[in-house]
Amino acid sequence: MDHDPIAHPASMQQFLRYARVTGIDLERVLYPELLAILTDSENVEFVPAYAMVETLQLCAIVAERPDLGAAFASWCNLRGYGPLSLLWDHCPTVADSIRVSGRFLHLETEAIGSRLAEEGDDIVLQQFMMIPARYGGSQFLECTMTLQMRVLQLIMGDDWHPLRIEFAHPPPPRMTVHRGLFRCPLVYGADRTALVLHRSELGRRTPNGNAHLLAFLEQQLERTGRNQRRDAAQTVHQIIAANLAGGAITLERTAQLLSVSPRSLQRRLSDCGQSFASVLAAERRRLAEEYFATQSKPNLAELAYRLGYTEASAASRFLRAHMRTGARPLARRAHQQRSSAGGSSDTTA
Structure with a gap:
């Protein structure tokens, strides 16, 4: 994808004022990276699209x-x-x-x-x-x-x-x-x-x-919007990433969300040199890599759900077909990388 999803900063600027008026302690609620995005919103042209989503959800929970x-x-x-x-x-x-x-x-x-x-x-x-x-x-x-x-x-x-x-x-x-x-x-x-x-x-x-x-x-x-416009593949990447867990996303469902026919969507993806199947596989690989990198005790059934499968065996087949290995080697490799990174950090400090 050419860039991560973005948003206009005006909504965050207004929320910053709302938090001050209503007494929400943003420094207590938000993690440092998110707080920095919020406080810098008055000085930037765009903010990450996830920032407002996470700000509202975390403030609602903690407050x-x-x-x-x-x-x-x-x-x-x-x-x-x-x-x-x-x-x-x-x-x-x-x-x-x-x-x-x-x-x-x-x-x-x-x-x-x-x-x-x-x-x-x-x-x-x-x-x-x-x-x-x-x-x-x-x-x-x-x-x-x-x-x-x-x-x-x-x-x-x-x-x-x-x-x-x-x-x-x-x-x-x-x-x-x-x-x-x-x-x-x-x-x-x-x-x-x-x-x-x-x-x-x-x-x-x-x-x-x-x-x-x-x-x-x-x-x-x-x-103004031409510079922000994305091709069909980028849009489909976003929709799949947001709706994949639990198996709720298909070509037909994605086309419906975009108000086009499945055939038209496939044609648009073909113009970008991709297909729905290739975009879906790419998102599953990305999510699998992210899962093993962040989970100290990975669970194949949980991974299957995140990848949109109903059975752990389907997730296992996907790993072997698209990542050329199984869950245990991926988990072991991710553990070694975390340990190496932790050791490097200690040495640097």
Whole structure:
């Protein structure tokens, strides 16, 4: 991949102010590398996409704030985000707002993807993780769902609320903030994270919309975003990495998330000199290497789950076919490398 997934720093800049206002002790909560990214966010052009995901999740856990993602998103200034926030005020209709949000979401963050689905009279705005979430992504997704609702309220008014919101993660222990904020049915443990509205609402208009200005701004952002654009293989790498564990990712599922047909996705990958199978194998090799490098007592059943297999024997066959060895030699080699690195560090010190 050409570069690690990135995000605009505006969200982290706002969270830094939110933490100060609400008394979250970031130095106590965040590990040094993450704290440095957060405090430096006002002086950089991009931040790693994982940083906001991990910041929200760790702060929610340590500060015992299960409502943190939604509460932060309801507090922040919509006009204080990155390039995409330039467009929201100028969208003439709800359909325009949904379209530009999906088109330019990557300029805000490459941590998530989005797709629109039509189910009868329901319009489903789905969001899904594009990067692995080491500590979980529930707070980040609740944050982005809240922002999606607030953007739609710019057109439909503060009293508007979705038909329902679905979350793939379990419910928080306390629901007071969520119920008061969303004021619609909340479905937890769903097979997706999505906001649902009625088809008739797509045509809702705002007197503040300006189609000509919106088109101009879109052209400007299109030019801005070209340097960030990734090829199909890079995008598929991200989706597989975020969804591989447990066997939930397939060619068909990946194509569905990207709103293309499986044949079209294979063709795009072929243009990059790859196939879905080759990208999947590459991600499995990377995850296997990472697993053995970080686990002092590797377990083949756990590795199988991480690689998307239901049986340990399938993981064992993958290691022999693609890494030319078995689990025990890989674990022994990783142990020797850790011991060597530890010895070098002691000598240097």
